[in-house]
Amino acid sequence: MLKRHQLLQNKLRQFGFITQNAALLNQLEMMERIVPTDISVLITGESGTGKNILAEYIHKNSPRKNNNFITLDVGCLSPQIIESELFGHVKGSFTSAVSDHKGAFERAQNGTIFLDEITELDLNLQKKLLRVLEDKVIRRLGGEREIRLDLRIITATNKDIRQLVKSGKFRQDLYYRLNETTVHLPPLRERPEDIGPICQFFLDIYNKQYAKKISSVSTAAMSLMQDYSWPGNIRELRNVIKSATALSKREVLWIEDLNIFSKSTADTNPQFNGIKPLDTLEKEYLLYALKIFDGNKTKTAQALDISRPRLQRILERHKIAE
């Protein structure tokens, strides 16, 4: 581990962001240089990779930290609602506007606005957002008064935004505005070295919450987790550790405590219709069988119709022996 990364890792940890991945740390180190500026940041990455934490980290380490950090999740709102949530409205501007409403832009004044799932913004609102970023003024819906804005914008998406630009679904000029810097958070399956430290981080949290004393994860359980594809990324890992901690009565987490089944696609070969190497399949199947039999090797060997020593040898070959 590089010394220069340690300071950054400690800072990130205070925000609940754990990583040892060198490529990600290098990227975050570059990001550190623009954290104190007003440069807009686009955070990309699959669901559950920590985009929200990172957006807050940027705000809280910037000179704007004592002002508001306003999040608006564009993905879960209709275009009409987004517009009035962004810009605000004055009483009577539409039927349900029963009073004046301050929008997210105004509430983020002097602070940071974080627009999550930005690619869900329709083309009409994309145009309006671009104008706001260029003119730095807004008017509430139905309002006359111009409000001058001073804020930073951070956006996030789990989609391939460049592809959406190419296919005309996302404005290129807006993309360039939002993407003065990009941070890409790789999926958990591409940084297996992070699984151990993140597990430990969650164990500490849930041990306290559930008054447990789980100190570690068994080799087989770790191996299962290393092989798993984690479609829900760190959010899924958190939930797996949370329920395992709540349910386990031991001091070590075993395979049967983990509510996952290895569906690793990392080794599939797209050239061959996604067929997996036999060796990969054998390992996954073994882990699956062990899980079904609560880690009991005698029962697992019986079910697989092989002797117990033979099972042991195969487990050792796959480095999943206890």
Ligand SMILES: Nc1ncnc2c1ncn2[C@@H]1O[C@H](COP(=O)(O)OP(=O)(O)OP(=O)(O)O)[C@@H](O)[C@H]1O
């Ligand atoms: N590097 C990390 N270390 C520890 N916990 C993390 C890390 N990244 C994410 N988490 C945890 O995973 C969960 C999901 O994180 P977050 O909400 O930031 O993800 P996201 O990328 O915004 O997901 P979505 O695309 O679904 O909105 C949170 O509980 C967060 O604390």
Ligand SMILES: [Mg+2]
């Ligand atoms: Mg998010």
